[in-house]
Amino acid sequence: MYSTLLTLHSLTRWLVLGSLLFAIFWSYRGWLQKRSFLKFDNRVRTIATTFAHIQFVLGVTLYFVSPIVSYFLHNFGTAVHERAIRFFGMEHITVMLIAVGVITVGSAKAKRLQNDTDKFKTMAIWFTIALVLILSSIPWSFSPLTSRPNFRWF
Template sequence: METLNLVFLSLHNVIRWVVLVLGVVLIVRSILGWLKKWDYRERDRKLTPFFSGVYDLQVLLGIILFFTKGWGGVLMNAPAEVMKTSALRFFAVEHWTLMIVAAVLIHIGSAQVKKATESIKKYKRATIWFTIALLLTLASIPWPGMSAARPLFRFFGLVF
């Protein structure tokens, strides 16, 4: 099980960076499209569901890690202790909750973009929904310096 956890943790870490890069690219393109009044482009139409799919994969890996690493049990067995300790609370409650909320916002945003009939509205909606989701995501990552800090890059036992 440890090897499988290492695989899931490594994938979760690598995909984090893919999510962040895709999110930034999507938001920048959306802002430019909104401000420059671009026609909604085919690559933007394809980028939105791709971003959503990669984010969903990231959430799925996170859920697997939540249960295989024991965070679910920690939360159920000692909820008061979890809530008192910031590092425990971060992983047992805050991290996954905000990531799922961000995933829901990405799906709502994707639907809103698809539903809009005018290009400027598509870009505006994408900018708003995906920016909020990405900000939640950034707030939910265990960055170095936090009480629940994790390495910036971890890949099959190698830490950078």
């Protein structure tokens, strides 16, 4: 179960990043060009938010079955001083929880606004903040802090 969840979580990251990057591009385009907020724009917002929520559910489930997190929680005194263990036991989940919260709030705010330009602006700002948080806490293969493969396969 652990390896399947880990693979799904790793692969779903690309759906989150792709949909979020497209939503950010699309919202800045709509905001700066003062476009009308159409059904497609709403779909872009919804898809990016949905992928983030799916990834979050996979991540939280993974958190509770991960041997790394189990070690972190049962050996907190020593594990907190081990960079890779602390990253997955505390830092990654905290920043990602905040990022998904930012996406959710930004999506909800944009949905409730009446002015089309304000909808795009709200999406652009909130989703950009979330993307920066996400990019800072992905264990990239090139990261000096802790690294994992960019693609995991079953």
